[in-house]
Amino acid sequence: MSNRSQRGDGEVPAPAIPAERVTIGLVAKVAGVSRATVSRVMNGNPRVAEDLAMRVRSAAEELGYDPSPVARSLALGRTGIIAMLVPDLGNPMFQGILHGLTDAAGEQDYRLLVADSNENLHEEPVLAVEARRRCDGLVLCAPRMTDEQLYELAPRLAPCVLINRELPGTTVPSLTIDFAAGIRDLVTHLLSLGHRRLAYLAGPGTSVSNRNRVEALHKAAKNTFELLELPCGATFADGHAVADHLTDHDVTAVIAYNDLVAFGALSRLHELGINVPTQMSIVGFDDIPFVRYTTPPLTTASVPMDRLGPEAWRRLWSLMSGETPEKNVHFRPRLEVRGSTGPAPS
Amino acid sequence: MSNRSQRGDGEVPAPAIPAERVTIGLVAKVAGVSRATVSRVMNGNPRVAEDLAMRVRSAAEELGYDPSPVARSLALGRTGIIAMLVPDLGNPMFQGILHGLTDAAGEQDYRLLVADSNENLHEEPVLAVEARRRCDGLVLCAPRMTDEQLYELAPRLAPCVLINRELPGTTVPSLTIDFAAGIRDLVTHLLSLGHRRLAYLAGPGTSVSNRNRVEALHKAAKNTFELLELPCGATFADGHAVADHLTDHDVTAVIAYNDLVAFGALSRLHELGINVPTQMSIVGFDDIPFVRYTTPPLTTASVPMDRLGPEAWRRLWSLMSGETPEKNVHFRPRLEVRGSTGPAPS
DNA sequence: AGACCATGAGTAACCGCTCTCAGCGAGGCG
DNA sequence: CGCCTCGCTGAGAGCGGTTACTCATGGTCT
Numbered sequence: 001m002s003n004r005s006q007r008g009d010g011e012v013p014a015p016a017i018p019a020e021r022v023t024i025g026l027v028a029k030v031a032g033v034s035r036a037t038v039s040r041v042m043n044g045n046p047r048v049a050e051d052l053a054m055r056v057r058s059a060a061e062e063l064g065y066d067p068s069p070v071a072r073s074l075a076l077g078r079t080g081i082i083a084m085l086v087p088d089l090g091n092p093m094f095q096g097i098l099h100g101l102t103d104a105a106g107e108q109d110y111r112l113l114v115a116d117s118n119e120n121l122h123e124e125p126v127l128a129v130e131a132r133r134r135c136d137g138l139v140l141c142a143p144r145m146t147d148e149q150l151y152e153l154a155p156r157l158a159p160c161v162l163i164n165r166e167l168p169g170t171t172v173p174s175l176t177i178d179f180a181a182g183i184r185d186l187v188t189h190l191l192s193l194g195h196r197r198l199a200y201l202a203g204p205g206t207s208v209s210n211r212n213r214v215e216a217l218h219k220a221a222k223n224t225f226e227l228l229e230l231p232c233g234a235t236f237a238d239g240h241a242v243a244d245h246l247t248d249h250d251v252t253a254v255i256a257y258n259d260l261v262a263f264g265a266l267s268r269l270h271e272l273g274i275n276v277p278t279q280m281s282i283v284g285f286d287d288i289p290f291v292r293y294t295t296p297p298l299t300t301a302s303v304p305m306d307r308l309g310p311e312a313w314r315r316l317w318s319l320m321s322g323e324t325p326e327k328n329v330h331f332r333p334r335l336e337v338r339g340s341t342g343p344a345p346s
Numbered sequence: 347m348s349n350r351s352q353r354g355d356g357e358v359p360a361p362a363i364p365a366e367r368v369t370i371g372l373v374a375k376v377a378g379v380s381r382a383t384v385s386r387v388m389n390g391n392p393r394v395a396e397d398l399a400m401r402v403r404s405a406a407e408e409l410g411y412d413p414s415p416v417a418r419s420l421a422l423g424r425t426g427i428i429a430m431l432v433p434d435l436g437n438p439m440f441q442g443i444l445h446g447l448t449d450a451a452g453e454q455d456y457r458l459l460v461a462d463s464n465e466n467l468h469e470e471p472v473l474a475v476e477a478r479r480r481c482d483g484l485v486l487c488a489p490r491m492t493d494e495q496l497y498e499l500a501p502r503l504a505p506c507v508l509i510n511r512e513l514p515g516t517t518v519p520s521l522t523i524d525f526a527a528g529i530r531d532l533v534t535h536l537l538s539l540g541h542r543r544l545a546y547l548a549g550p551g552t553s554v555s556n557r558n559r560v561e562a563l564h565k566a567a568k569n570t571f572e573l574l575e576l577p578c579g580a581t582f583a584d585g586h587a588v589a590d591h592l593t594d595h596d597v598t599a600v601i602a603y604n605d606l607v608a609f610g611a612l613s614r615l616h617e618l619g620i621n622v623p624t625q626m627s628i629v630g631f632d633d634i635p636f637v638r639y640t641t642p643p644l645t646t647a648s649v650p651m652d653r654l655g656p657e658a659w660r661r662l663w664s665l666m667s668g669e670t671p672e673k674n675v676h677f678r679p680r681l682e683v684r685g686s687t688g689p690a691p692s
Numbered sequence: 693a694g695a696c697c698a699t700g701a702g703t704a705a706c707c708g709c710t711c712t713c714a715g716c717g718a719g720g721c722g
Numbered sequence: 723c724g725c726c727t728c729g730c731t732g733a734g735a736g737c738g739g740t741t742a743c744t745c746a747t748g749g750t751c752t
Contacts, residue, residue, distance in 0.1 A: 021708095023707090023708055023709085024708065024709060024710095025708080025709095033731080033732085033734045034731065034733075035708090035709075035710090035732090035733095036710080036711075036732060036733080036734095037730090037731065037732075038709095039708095039709065039710060039711080040711095040731090042709095043710085047729070047730065047731095048730075048731085049729090049730065049731090052730090052731085064502070066384070066475070066479065066502070067708080067709070068420075068479070068707090068708055068709070069479050069480050070420050070425070070707090070708080070709095071414060071420055071481075071707070071708030071710090071737090072478065072708080072709055072710080073416045073567045073709090073737095074414075074416050074417055074420050074707090074709075074710095074738065074739085075708075075709045075710045075711085075736080075737055075739050076706080076709080076710065076737085077737070079416070083459075089435060089441050089444060089460070090441050092436060095435050095436045098435060098462065099462075099464065102462060102464070110465070111461070111473075111476060112461075112462075113429075113459040113460065113461060113477075114459065114460040115456075115457070115458075115459060115460070115464070116437070116444065116445075116448060116460070118445070118448070118459075127457075129412075129740070130457060131411065131459075132413070132513060132579075133414070133415050134415050134416065134427070156410070156412070179518070236635065236636045236639065237635065237636070237639075240636075240639050262635070263636075264639065267636075267639045267640060267641060268639070270641045271641065289583065290582045290583070290586075290609075290610070290613075291580065293582065293583075293586050293610065293613045293614070293617075294613065294639070295613060295616045295617065340717045367738095369737090369738055369739085370738060370739060371738080371739095372741095379701075379702085380701065380702045380703075381702090381738090381739080381740090382701070382702060382704095382740080383700090383701060383702075383743075384704080384739095385739065385740055385741085386700095386701090386740095386741095388739095389740085393699070393700060393701095394700075395699095395700065395701085397699090398701080413738080413739070414736090414737090414738055414739070416738080416739090417707090417737070417738030417739040417740090418738080418739055418740080419708090419739090420707050420708065420737090420738080420739070420740095421706080421707055421738075421739045421740045421741085422707085422739085422740070423707070666701095668705080693733105693752100694751105694752095695748085695750105695751090695752090696750080696751080696752105697746085697748105697749090697750080697751100698747100698748095698749085698751100699746105699748090699749100700745105700746090700747085701744100701745090701746090701747105702723090702743105702744085702745085702746100703742105703743085703744075703745095704741100704742095704743090704744100705739085705740100705741090705742085706739100706740085706741090706742100707738105707741100708737105709737090710735105710736085710737085711734100711735090711736090712733105712734095712735085712736100713732105713733090713734090713735100714731105714732090714733085714734105715730105715731085715733095716729105716730090716731085716732100717728105717729095717730090717731105717735095718727100718728090718729090718730105719725085719726105719727090719728085720725100720727080720728100721724105721725090721726085721727100721730105722723100722724095722725090722726105
């Protein structure tokens with residue numbers, strides 16, 4: 001069918017197992033049409049005669065053809081993929097966001113890929129840029145990066161939506177949690193129960209969310225209660241380890257950086273024979289799924305995790321479509337009083 | 347320099363803020379060299395005169411040039427990325443593997459991207475193919491797919507390493523856990539404590555790992571103990587929910603599908619006022635990080651999670667280099683006796 | 693001094709796909 | 723019956739890189 005025929009033309013039917021790599025060109029050759037036509041058929045362009053379309057489809061089928069996403073991406077200038085960078089996949093908080101994002105993006109046939117920076121300050125910027133450049137948009141959760149780094153990076157990351165931090169003066173949409181309000185609620189709750197000596201189990205020192213909480217705490221502490229700040233971390237193990245020091249200072253209530261830490265501390269306190277909440281109250285932050293099942297169930301500031309993913313997607317989608325995204329949301333956590341808090345021991 | 351020059355050639359110096367998209371061509375124009383040279387410089391090819399290299403570098407710097415990974419991937423035929431598909435990011439078990447894989451691959455400058463199939467049977471095959479086609483290799487953890495599907499898919503996924511299942515008759519490397527041995531150890535342990543009526547909290551029905559465990563249990567049960575099988579699931583919440591039914595049947599020990607389920611059940615039993623281990627023993631599977639901290643700490647079959655990632659990478663790397671990978675590993679879990687198991691109540 | 697070679701840069705093909713544009717045949721209309 | 727329009731297809735120019743190959747240049751060897 002082409003100008004050169006190297007073999008007798010009895011050999012027309014394609015080999016079941018293709019020797020050469022099966023590209024659009026091969027399919028075109030086998031189907032006896034141009035590459036353009038194959039492309040049209042593969043993309044469901046309706047203005048192709050049915051008989052041609054059939055030929056193409058069966059050739060593609062027979063050869064096991066599957067268009068190269070990389071080549072497609074290059075030609076189209078879009079990949080159909082978005083990425084999310086998270087600092088710690090182990091935190092159920094992020095898993096909640098990821099789920100919501102996957103689903104929301106999936107509705108518009110975008111796939112979500114996840115990159116984990118492992119709470120590694122150094123990796124955050126490079127991973128963010130790399131991830132971004134391979135796809136059409138980025139949801140960024142980079143609590144360790146400095147503001148300066150982020151400002152500098154921002155143009156190269158667009159379209160990009162930020163989680164848990166803002167970039168004032170730019171148009172980068174962000175979704176944030178009102179940590180201060182959450183902390184205030186928790187503190188108010190504890191004060192109303194008579195607690196006056198509180199410990200704060202601090203998150204990663206360089207993290208923005210930790211700084212937010214610390215600030216709110218200091219502001220609240222003014223003249224109302226004693227605040228002990230213990231360096232801790234963000235994981236269950238961190239909370240578990242730090243709990244031993246809790247007894248050195250006679251605090252009656254503990255505010256943990258997040259639920260994971262609270263959970264860890266709770267379990268250690270249990271091991272130490274310290275009853276929660278009669279001897280000590282403890283609160284977390286986030287309301288990750290299973291803290292409602294701990295013993296006792298954890299009092300916490302509940303973040304509407306399931307809303308973050310979809311909201312992030314809508315903004316990213318707007319950006320990618322060239323529209324201006326809805327305005328930022330500052331989610332107000334809801335105080336969730338459970339069994340881990342009680343009256344201060346006298 | 348080209349055949350057409352639309353403007354006077356006095357306009358050589360580049361604008362600080364580029365109007366057109368900054369591609370290798372722009373950099374070349376600005377630096378006054380060919381695209382090939384820019385490419386050489388960007389890739390650290392040493393056979394470029396230093397003065398030219400300098401010009402290129404400063405032009406690139408000034409324009410904020412960053413080579414398109416998509417175009418590079420197409421030209422090179424490789425992406426520098428591997429992907430892993432997991433059924434449930436929420437399971438710490440997978441997080442462990444992911445960490446190991448990220449690190450191992452990172453040493454060879456490969457990035458890891460994660461796709462989450464959300465335990466969705468339907469999504470597994472399509473996600474696997476899609477993920478694979480956008481990168482150079484795949485680590486696949488797809489417990490729900492049927493063997494038939496997997497056999498059919500395998501050629502399109504190569505190079506690919508399987509986790510937790512095998513494909514006999516093919517050359518696809520796999521890393522598996524010896525569930526049967528783990529189950530045997532747990533059963534033996536429970537029997538030695540006098541338990542004769544056991545409940546199994548089953549994982550997702552369609553999952554391979556669940557089937558493995560069920561088989562091993564049935565084999566072990568022959569004439570030695572009574573086995574009650576309760577449909578459950580794979581998450582903390584599943585375990586928590588099913589625990590209520592545990593009291594209906596008078597079992598004395600519970601084998602959970604995994605640690606998460608065991609943990610959920612444990613916490614529910616606690617709420618119900620059933621003491622573990624004096625009234626009921628319970629065991630998990632996996633040894634995820636925090637079950638050593640539950641109250642009581644969980645007896646479980648410990649899987650060497652941290653070894654899976656690196657081993658998977660080595661095999662994937664071999665495949666990608668055209669070598670034949672090392673042989674499959676069948677990891678033997680180690681029985682980890684902790685506080686959640688005790689003598690059967692009389 | 694002339695042949696030879698190493699070195700460095702540019703030309704152009706290619707990776708696999710998309711899409712504009714022009715050409716072609718058929719059918720409708722004047 | 724000729725012209726215009728319309729629908730369909732193919733040719734070819736990108737998308738943004740890489741790289742084999744070619745060609746000029748300058749230095750070395752005999």
